[in-house]
Amino acid sequence: MFKNENGCGDAKWRVTVDDVGVSMPRRIVEVAVIRAQASVDKDFVLVRDHNSPNDVVLDDDGSVDLKEGNVFYTLRRCDVQPRAGCQDPAKLAIFVDDRVEFVTRREQTGKMVLQLFGMALNVQLVRDYERPNDEPIGLDESAVYDDGPVFVTRQRDDGLKITVNSRVFTEDDGVKPNMTGGEIAALVFPEKPNETCVRLTSGGVNRLIEFAEQIAISLCATFEVIRKGVTGGYExxxxxxxxxxxxxxxxxxxxxxxxxxxxxxxxxxxxxxxxxxxxxxxxxxxxxxxxxxxxxxxxxxxxxxxxxxxxxxxxxxxxxxxxxxxxxxxxxxxxxxxxxxxxxxxxxxxxxxxxxxxxxxx
Structure with missing residues (x-):
């Protein structure tokens, strides 16, 4: 990975100051830069949020490593009291598509981040870098905070996609190059896939797929899965x-x-x-x-x-x-x-x- 003059990776970094997101030029940054970019008045100090009575008050002339926490708030100088050393973990702000969520857990996966923001799992999570080559992150791959808290999402344009009962399923949902009728049925009726009928309904074809029959999955194939018997109510x-x-x-x-x-x-x-x-x-x-x-x-x-x-x-x-x-x-x-x-x-x-x-x- 490319390193800048501070020895830090070139992932993008952002902070929140009084719950407002502010972009930073690097991970290790002068407090004066944060104050200037967040328009902090001289009568206020900048405090790193640990959700503790001993939140860390930053020295105006110092610098801070955002890896240690990127959530800050302001406090009037006259209200600052002596504090003991803070032992509590700092709050961490993770950004996806300019939205922010707060966590204290550094270890995340792609799936955990998407779920944190309530996003569909069939989108591609990407860590945002200053250089052109952003880093795609799979659902089970590490999205640890320390490597950069700023992400964007992109629509996946690769991999297999099929439509079952008007719903789109991808490889993240279990779609494979070869699937049985039972595996296709389990995408929409996971409890009792063996009590269904599966039909291939695309490419000019409309035929029954047997439960144990294995077929090659073509891109954007369409299927209908119907329960054989419905005993209560309609579908x-x-x-x-x-x-x-x-x-x-x-x-x-x-x-x-x-x-x-x-x-x-x-x-x-x-x-x-x-x-x-x-x-x-x-x-x-x-x-x-x-x-x-x-x-x-x-x-x-x-x-x-x-x-x-x-x-x-x-x-x-x-x-x-x-x-x-x-x-x-x-x-x-x-x-x-x-x-x-x-x-x-x-x-x-x-x-x-x-x-x-x-x-x-x-």
Whole structure:
């Protein structure tokens, strides 16, 4: 590592004075430099914070090694009282992307620093140097304070990334060049990956990956992992992902919490009718996706009731400030659609069944 005239590495150093971050030119620095850069008035002294009654008062004409602590505050000279020697560790300020957090532990890892700042683990932590070649730090590598407290983050542009159930996973999450279906499933369902179905859904491919089958992972491959059986409630993340696929394509979709439902807005209707668009509400079944999507609700009083295939039912629900009436429409149950397949079908495909239904009007 390059050394400067003080024998110190050329990592960037910063301090806080009265909780304000201030950049320093080097690790061993004159107190006068800190005072000048922090605009400390002559009537105040500079004190190194040890969180102790015996915090160290710095000599105006002296120098300080920031390795010993870089957190300072000011105190009126007239208020300074004689102090015993301080035995407590100094507070340390760590900076990431110009944010600051305070610690007393010198030994850190890349992961510990990212977690300290509440940052995602798939970003690259880099120690900031005065020279161009900053130092990338891995999650398990040392990010010890003594080597420099100033870091920046960068988006990783190397390594493997895959998308599973609309979430991005990297090598830091366990992605490897070769993975089994079970290992892919464990990324999103770590408790019981063997109770899932895994499908590769990218590169023009849509096929089932067996639990023990090992495949080569290509960059940015996309997978869907579906629980084989859901016994309590529906899979919110699955519904959200399916709605997301439609909204990315410009569809207008609403999610309803009570009752759990999806509303497809502004669906086109077969021409020559009194209306050209309608909204359709579809309930989210309990135990979805294990239980198939079925039925459809039209706004109460819709001119399509009795015109679309399927008999209007007495069942109604209230959602989005309207009353909706059920129509007996069953595309996946001996209807016009294919048999329900929870690894393939969902709200992102049911919209096609609804659109076909609205155009096949008596």
């Amino acid at each position: 919110q993340s699955r519904v959200t992902a399916e709605i997301g696929k439609l909204t990315e394509g410009g569809a207008n979709i609403s999610f309803v919490d009570k009752p759990p439902a999806v509303v497809y807005h502004d669906l086109s209707v077969r021409p020559e009718l009194s209306i050209d668009k309608t909204d359709v509400l579809v309930l989210i079944p309990g135990a979805y996706p294990g239980k198939m999507i079925d039925g459809a609700y039209l706004p109460q009083g819709s001119p399509l009731l009795g015109r679309v295939k399927g008999k209007p039912q007495g069942s109604t629900v209230n959602a989005l400030g309207r009353t909706w009436q059920l129509v007996s429409y069953h595309p996946h149950n001996n209807g016009i659609g294919p048999a329900w397949n929870p690894t393939k079908h969902g709200f992102h495909t049911y919209i096609g069944e609804i659109m076909s239904w609205l155009h096949d009007i008596a």
